[in-house]
Amino acid sequence: xxxxxxxxxxxxxxxxxxxxxxxxxxxxxxxxxxxxxxxxxxxxxxxxxxxxxxxxxxxxxxxxxxxxxxxxxxxxxxxxxxxxxxxxxxxxxxxxxxxxxxxxxxxxxxxxxxxxxxxxxxxxxxxxxxxxxxxxxxxxxxxxxxxxxxxxxxxxxxxxxxxxxxxxxxxxxxxxxxxxxxxxxxxxxxxxxxxxxxxxxxxxxxxxxxxxxxxxxxxxxxxxx
Numbered sequence: 001x002x003x004x005x006x007x008x009x010x011x012x013x014x015x016x017x018x019x020x021x022x023x024x025x026x027x028x029x030x031x032x033x034x035x036x037x038x039x040x041x042x043x044x045x046x047x048x049x050x051x052x053x054x055x056x057x058x059x060x061x062x063x064x065x066x067x068x069x070x071x072x073x074x075x076x077x078x079x080x081x082x083x084x085x086x087x088x089x090x091x092x093x094x095x096x097x098x099x100x101x102x103x104x105x106x107x108x109x110x111x112x113x114x115x116x117x118x119x120x121x122x123x124x125x126x127x128x129x130x131x132x133x134x135x136x137x138x139x140x141x142x143x144x145x146x147x148x149x150x151x152x153x154x155x156x157x158x159x160x161x162x163x164x165x166x167x168x169x170x171x172x173x174x175x176x177x178x179x180x181x182x183x184x185x186x187x188x189x190x191x192x193x194x195x196x197x198x199x200x201x202x203x204x205x206x207x208x209x210x211x212x213x214x215x216x217x218x219x220x221x222x223x224x225x
Contacts, residue, residue, distance in 0.1 A: 038170030040178065046162045050171060053163075057147045125172045129165070145172065 004010050013019040021043040036042065039050040097105060106112060132145045141147050148168050155161035194201040212218050 037166045038174040040174040042162075049162050050167070053148075053151065054144065054171070054175075057144045061143060121173065121176075122169060125169050128172070129168060144175075 004013060022041055039047060039054060042050065097108070100108070128145065129149075132142075133149055136146055136149055138150055141150060145168075148163065148171070151163040152161075152165075152168065155163045194204070208218070211222050
């Protein structure tokens with residue numbers, strides 16, 4: 001394993017085709033029953049196809065635009081920190097852990113709890129797919145899930161298509177993971193730095209009080225103020 005920690009080198013490496021694929025780590029398939037599926041951990045053409053599909057449809061749905069403010073603010077009110085799934089990667093970065101007794105390794109990586117949570121999450125996603133399929137209107141897709149179902153129908157005769165049930169479930173999970181994992185980790189670091197630097201914390205709070213106030217949450221309209 002080679003670790004790159006210099007910004008210039010990382011940027012140069014990621015701009016080259018030889019370095020764009022993700023490694024084949026077993027823990028990456030933890031939530032897809034050991035099968036390679038979804039968009040985050042795919043490589044090559046399947047990754048490109050799903051990525052383009054998601055970007056196109058998410059943008060059409062309002063990603064990055066102010067019309068999603070209400071949705072984001074509602075989510076912010078319910079924000080909470082979730083179980084960290086990165087513990088599954090411990091044997092990747094510390095290979096000697098693989099030689100520990102199985103039960104001890106599972107406990108160390110909290111696999112039992114994560115498997116239970118994954119099962120609950122998968123059941124929720126499968127139920128959402130069933131509900132969307134039952135109420136799907138091809139002439140009026142409501143969201144990305146509807147668009148994916150329509151694409152599944154369009155490509156149902158293609159055995160190599162990435163638009164299938166397994167990829168749909170895993171892609172939904174990927175979207176949730178990409179949303180909460182990055183946000184929660186960023187907020188953890190923000191809270192840590194604020195706690196360590198109370199003067200910065202006071203300045204940030206002062207600006208928030210001045211621009212946003214305490215009766216509402218920050219939104220796009222405050223960015224230009």
